Amino acid sequence: MNALAARVVVRRGTFELSVDVDVADGETLVVLGPNGAGKTTLLRALAGLQALDEGRLAVGGEVWDDVGAGVFVPPTDRTTGVVFQDYRLFPHLTVRDNVAFAARAHGAGRAESRAAAEPWLEATGTADLAGRRPHRLSGGQAQRVALARALSARPRMLLLDEPLAALDARTRLDVRDLLRRTLRSFAGPAVVVTHDPLDALVLADRLLVLEGGRVVQSGPPQDVARRPATDYVARLVGLNLYRGRLVGRDTIALDSGTTLFASTPEPVGTHVLAVLAPTAISVHSARPEGSPRNVWPGTVTGMELLTDRVRLTVDAAPPALVDVTPAAVAELGLHEGSAVWLSAKATEITAYPG
Numbered sequence: 001m002n003a004l005a006a007r008v009v010v011r012r013g014t015f016e017l018s019v020d021v022d023v024a025d026g027e028t029l030v031v032l033g034p035n036g037a038g039k040t041t042l043l044r045a046l047a048g049l050q051a052l053d054e055g056r057l058a059v060g061g062e063v064w065d066d067v068g069a070g071v072f073v074p075p076t077d078r079t080t081g082v083v084f085q086d087y088r089l090f091p092h093l094t095v096r097d098n099v100a101f102a103a104r105a106h107g108a109g110r111a112e113s114r115a116a117a118e119p120w121l122e123a124t125g126t127a128d129l130a131g132r133r134p135h136r137l138s139g140g141q142a143q144r145v146a147l148a149r150a151l152s153a154r155p156r157m158l159l160l161d162e163p164l165a166a167l168d169a170r171t172r173l174d175v176r177d178l179l180r181r182t183l184r185s186f187a188g189p190a191v192v193v194t195h196d197p198l199d200a201l202v203l204a205d206r207l208l209v210l211e212g213g214r215v216v217q218s219g220p221p222q223d224v225a226r227r228p229a230t231d232y233v234a235r236l237v238g239l240n241l242y243r244g245r246l247v248g249r250d251t252i253a254l255d256s257g258t259t260l261f262a263s264t265p266e267p268v269g270t271h272v273l274a275v276l277a278p279t280a281i282s283v284h285s286a287r288p289e290g291s292p293r294n295v296w297p298g299t300v301t302g303m304e305l306l307t308d309r310v311r312l313t314v315d316a317a318p319p320a321l322v323d324v325t326p327a328a329v330a331e332l333g334l335h336e337g338s339a340v341w342l343s344a345k346a347t348e349i350t351a352y353p354g
């Protein structure tokens with residue numbers, strides 16, 4: 001049993017990282033957050049590359065770091081597999097010897113350590129590159145080799161820092177798939193840092209969202225995606241997020257001063273977050289008559305072509321991202337500066353305590 005239990009406090013100038021991290025055996029925790037949130041600092045602290053100012057870290061009940069008790073196990077003795085964003089392969093060693101390094105470092109002979117490397121080269125699809133040196137590898141190949149090298153040490157815990165960030169889109173798909181399969185079969189705890197929401201949704205058993213050195217949300221990806229707790233998370237998953245208070249059975253007084261109608265079982269008085277998908281908002285050139293209960297005017301201030309839709313940024317109260325078809329853009333004659341009316345059914349707005 002190698003479950004990770006850590007309380008990490010690191011101070012760097014005015015920045016303070018303060019988080020509790022628990023990861024079960026076989027679980028992949030993906031740490032997501034904007035630039036400067038503290039993701040890399042957290043990973044380095046878990047690897048023992050960054051000293052804790054306060055806190056404690058144990059893997060499988062074995063204490064590797066405890067500031068109060070003066071315990072510190074150096075990174076090289078932690079049986080942690082770390083894969084860095086820039087791979088950090090040994091430049092003078094072939095791919096095979098990079099992957100064989102762990103066995104060699106543990107006293108195995110050359111032939112034995114090379115034999116031990118073989119299954120990891122196979123598993124990561126790098127066997128045919130075994131004789132090359134790192135400078136002759138593409139980014140995707142180097143990332144696979146780095147993964148093979150980390151796994152060959154039979155680590156108790158895996159730590160991956162932005163494992164896909166440096167790769168082009170096509171390579172990213174392949175390596176993400178390899179990574180997903182590798183993490184599924186890895187028996188210990190794994191922590192993956194990323195700022196890419198798709199990577200996070202594909203790889204995570206559980207998400208931990210960091211902002212400003214603090215955990216702002218954590219949970220299964222589907223819960224985080226459905227019920228974002230902050231504007232950053234809402235933007236990542238592409239939802240409009242509004243804050244307010246229920247002042248009637250289905251009436252939300254927004255902090256921004258306007259009113260939304262939503263369907264929610266929460267009692268009157270509850271402070272709520274309300275989400276509305278950009279696809280659930282309709283755009284009209286004149287005030288629509290009849291059914292939808294949420295109707296409000298605004299001005300188009302941005303237009304962006306997504307694959308099959310156009311995402312409008314509409315300055316309104318409340319402001320909204322709205323997805324329309326290219327045909328609708330043409331029919332309504334939309335452009336930056338267009339005055340529009342928005343509408344949304346109450347049943348399309350989900351409100352939850354927050």
Ligand SMILES: Nc1ncnc2c1ncn2[C@@H]1O[C@H](COP(=O)(O)OP(=O)(O)OP(=O)(O)O)[C@@H](O)[C@H]1O
Pocket residue numbers: 012013015033034035036037038039040041042195
């Ligand atoms: N050497 C340093 N000295 C002082 N402050 C630092 C140092 N390195 C990083 N910081 C600060 O620590 C904070 C966290 O940085 P960190 O690199 O962990 O964030 P991150 O979430 O990984 O960001 P990114 O996505 O940009 O890599 C930032 O506010 C940064 O300014």
